[in-house]
Amino acid sequence: MSALLDVQDVVAGYKPDLPIIHGLSLTVAPQEMVTIIGPNGAGKSTLIKALAGVLTVSSGMVRLEGRDITNLPTHRMAEASMAYVPQVANVFTTLTINENLLVGASSLPKSEAKTRIERGYEAFPDLKRYRDKKAGVLSGGQRQMLAVARALLTGPRLLMLDEPSAGLSPLMVSEVFERLKALVEDGVAILMVEQNAKAALAISHRTYVFAEGRNRIDGPSAALVEDPEVTSIYLGAGGRKR
Amino acid sequence: MLQAIADGILSGSIIALGAIGLTLTMGILRFANFAHAELVTWGAYMALGVLSLTGAFMGPLAPFSFGVPLLMATLVAMVATALLALAIDWLVYRPLRGRANHLTLVFGSFGVSLLVRMVILLLFGGAAQYYSNTLQIAMKVAPGLRIMPDQIFTLGLTAVIVVALHLFLQKTRLGLSMRALAENPELARVNGIDTRHVVRWTWIIGASLAAIAGVLYGLTVQLRPEIGFHLLLPLFAAAILGGVGNVFGAVIGGLIVGLAESISVLFIPAGYKLAVPFMILLLVLYIRPTGIFAGTVGGGKS
Numbered sequence: 001m002s003a004l005l006d007v008q009d010v011v012a013g014y015k016p017d018l019p020i021i022h023g024l025s026l027t028v029a030p031q032e033m034v035t036i037i038g039p040n041g042a043g044k045s046t047l048i049k050a051l052a053g054v055l056t057v058s059s060g061m062v063r064l065e066g067r068d069i070t071n072l073p074t075h076r077m078a079e080a081s082m083a084y085v086p087q088v089a090n091v092f093t094t095l096t097i098n099e100n101l102l103v104g105a106s107s108l109p110k111s112e113a114k115t116r117i118e119r120g121y122e123a124f125p126d127l128k129r130y131r132d133k134k135a136g137v138l139s140g141g142q143r144q145m146l147a148v149a150r151a152l153l154t155g156p157r158l159l160m161l162d163e164p165s166a167g168l169s170p171l172m173v174s175e176v177f178e179r180l181k182a183l184v185e186d187g188v189a190i191l192m193v194e195q196n197a198k199a200a201l202a203i204s205h206r207t208y209v210f211a212e213g214r215n216r217i218d219g220p221s222a223a224l225v226e227d228p229e230v231t232s233i234y235l236g237a238g239g240r241k242r
Numbered sequence: 243m244l245q246a247i248a249d250g251i252l253s254g255s256i257i258a259l260g261a262i263g264l265t266l267t268m269g270i271l272r273f274a275n276f277a278h279a280e281l282v283t284w285g286a287y288m289a290l291g292v293l294s295l296t297g298a299f300m301g302p303l304a305p306f307s308f309g310v311p312l313l314m315a316t317l318v319a320m321v322a323t324a325l326l327a328l329a330i331d332w333l334v335y336r337p338l339r340g341r342a343n344h345l346t347l348v349f350g351s352f353g354v355s356l357l358v359r360m361v362i363l364l365l366f367g368g369a370a371q372y373y374s375n376t377l378q379i380a381m382k383v384a385p386g387l388r389i390m391p392d393q394i395f396t397l398g399l400t401a402v403i404v405v406a407l408h409l410f411l412q413k414t415r416l417g418l419s420m421r422a423l424a425e426n427p428e429l430a431r432v433n434g435i436d437t438r439h440v441v442r443w444t445w446i447i448g449a450s451l452a453a454i455a456g457v458l459y460g461l462t463v464q465l466r467p468e469i470g471f472h473l474l475l476p477l478f479a480a481a482i483l484g485g486v487g488n489v490f491g492a493v494i495g496g497l498i499v500g501l502a503e504s505i506s507v508l509f510i511p512a513g514y515k516l517a518v519p520f521m522i523l524l525l526v527l528y529i530r531p532t533g534i535f536a537g538t539v540g541g542g543k544s
Binding site: 052053054073074075076077078079084086089090091092093094095099102103104106107110150154 | 418419421428429436
């Protein structure tokens with residue numbers, strides 16, 4: 001089976017002459033949940049930003065469904081059936097819940113946007129209750145749900161999330177993770193950066209461990225849980241275990 | 243006193259129109275565009291240029307001092323000002339955006355403003371000019387209060403524009419995109435918003451409003467190449483007072499600045515009037531740097 005997302009030797013960083021990731025590769029199969037873990041500064045978020053088109057890929061190749069999407073303008077990623085939920089500032093706090101969803105559907109025709117938003121409300125009834133409230137009043141967990149609901153409006157086959165558990169209470173984390181698991185069962189593949197290595201290994205099918213901008217280990221998450229090398233990368237690469 | 247308040251509301255509404263455009267471009271493009279005030283001058287003179295080319299005044303629409311030609315000239319001036327703003331963005335700001343820091347852009351806008359002012363001076367000369375030489379008789383509205391019909395027109399037009407702009411920002415897709423872009427450009431792009439398209443429209447709207455402000459200034463005061471220079475501080479004071487990006491804030495800010503200027507004349511020598519917006523600006527920056535109605539584009543209450 002061919003991969004949904006195929007990333008090969010991607011080099012990227014915040015400045016063109018200062019790469020943070022030095023040739024990372026990974027694949028995501030349809031309906032697969034893949035997590036990326038690694039110590040601070042491993043380049044996890046940098047990679048996901050480069051894949052989403054927020055940062056420029058200076059060399060390497062990104063393919064989605066066999067199509068080359070390397071350095072596609074950010075706003076056209078949605079058409080390429082991929083969606084990205086950034087870390088922390090992932091909703092427009094000055095806009096209402098409904099407006100947030102409207103923004104997420106801005107690449108769709110208006111009537112289509114409306115029906116998809118209604119469908120989104122069915123899947124996330126909590127959001128419907130607050131639809132005319134500013135997103136700024138939502139809790140961290142509710143914001144994360146809103147961000148996910150918004151990302152799903154365009155019907156992506158791949159959803160990328162940057163540390164969806166950051167700043168959430170443990171209870172909320174498990175709620176968000178349950179939600180993501182359900183999405184995978186519905187046919188969406190997920191690529192997720194996670195700070196909490198244990199939680200990441202527990203929830204995903206496969207996991208990549210990065211350190212210092214390079215691939216270190218990857219494999220089925222269940223196998224990595226017992227791998228002593230994973231622990232040593234966390235301890236040895238200059239990052240504290242979190 | 244009554245007269246001072248009426249005059250203040252009038253000049254305040256012109257300041258407000260200019261400040262709306264300034265607050266929009268500042269909120270969305272994230273830099274202080276010092277050339278915005280020159281767009282006001284440019285708009286005023288473009289309308290004059292069209293009038294002098296098309297010739298006669300074709301008879302005013304009573305009770306106003308102007309007629310259909312000025313209205314048409316205003317539309318042309320709006321287009322000409324929008325084109326100038328887009329050209330400036332394309333030639334100066336866009337190459338700098340993303341590569342240089344904000345201060346470079348601000349200095350760039352200083353240069354642009356000087357250039358625009360000099361071009362106007364070159365084309366139209368430095369002498370004060372008027373759209374019409376017909377003298378307008380002020381109506382006595384109340385004891386000690388005289389208002390000219392043109393001034394009432396100015397107020398009414400400002401009110402209509404503010405309401406229309408509010409509806410545009412609240413109800414349309416483009417307006418929503420502008421508000422989203424003002425809050426978080428990266429998130430807006432991730433959500434499928436083509437930011438370059440939105441930036442273009444921000445310039446078009448901001449410049450068109452500046453042109454209208456210029457024509458209204460020319461109509462109720464006079465045309466001089468220094469209009470922009472004199473409006474620069476009041477515009478910034480109004481925009482910052484209202485909170486950068488906040489349309490209603492800019493309107494209220496404009497009215498406060500206008501009123502403060504005209505009322506101050508009752509207590510201090512008129513020569514110091516120009517310092518009043520500067521004092522307001524300083525006070526706001528000291529006490530509430532985010533403006534009275536801190537917020538991003540849209541202006542709704544949170």
